[in-house]
Amino acid sequence: MLTMNDLKIDTVIVLDGEPFVVQTTQHVQMGRGGAILRTKLKNLISGNVLEKTFKSGDKIELAELSRTKANFLYKEGVNFHFMDNQSFEQFILSQDQIGEISNYVKDESDVEILNFKERPLAVNLPPKVDLKVTSAPPGVRGNTARGNVTKPAVLETGHTVQVPLFVEVGDLVRINTETGEYVERA
Template sequence: MAALLEAINIKRKMYFEFENAPFYCLESEISTPTARGGQTLVRLKMRNLITRAVFDKTFKAQDKFKEPDLELDEASYLYTDGDGSYFLDQASFETLTLNRDMVGDALDFLLEGSILQIHKFNGNPIGLQLPAQVELEVTYTEPGVRGDTASGAVTKPAKLETGIEIKVPFFIKQGEKIKVSTETHEFAGRA
């Protein structure tokens, strides 16, 4: 039997099951009563891992949740077509299909053969987890011109090999590999 978690023990970045769906805790706030006999309440900002919806909900401190049957399996990205995105499970060598909602904006960072983590709930794929940073090549950017920094423009737009466009420092050149944060979609350094 899966362990039970009390609402008061759920912290940021923890997973729990609520109403037969897996959730990820984004924020946890505990409010203790000032009056005698009042109940301690826990407000959780949580993301449904299946629907990707984010909302706040308040629970009593002693409310219990199951630990979700979540797995993180390593997979490599194969390709995307009209039916979805395809990944190869690195353990079972089974092809997994994720629809557009499950993939979200991850395609901005995926190249054929990229290794990432696939979330599975009760054995079924429900989404993916990208690394914190990915290395991508700059396919187009204007050359940096000496004196551009005088106007305060220390960044310029650059198009990357996946098609995403981000702001990069003016010294980055076309053909260079850079690191990009998958969370903020921002330049994170040279590769």
């Protein structure tokens, strides 16, 4: 069990039998009473966000999450199809469950799946992934005069990212999955 002081951003807790991830926290010291913690929590199953206030004596249950390896098969509309690498069972996660990570997941790539009570909830990617540039305008030498040394490039996942002028179509680039920024050529 956790106390109010143990709650940090990205901690996964259980409320009413469902997993929630802590998105924001704000400690508030009351005049005569004890301190409270105002939090914004996101339900990992439904995607709903709620605000919850915890008092200093509240006990909070930490969610027990398991991690498994899976293979991303394909995207169909807003659904992403995966296959567990051990059991070979296929399952679907929605765009809401995956979030921004969907911009960096390519077909046939291995990912880490977070499970709560044997139910897949979310996808974890490594901090950096290598993706191929499928479309990019040519870099013009005169563009560097203003200090603007980047251009938009479309990756194999369909996501657009800013890259340096020397990057061309077909190049493999390394992207930071946390910030969404270009890191280097792979």
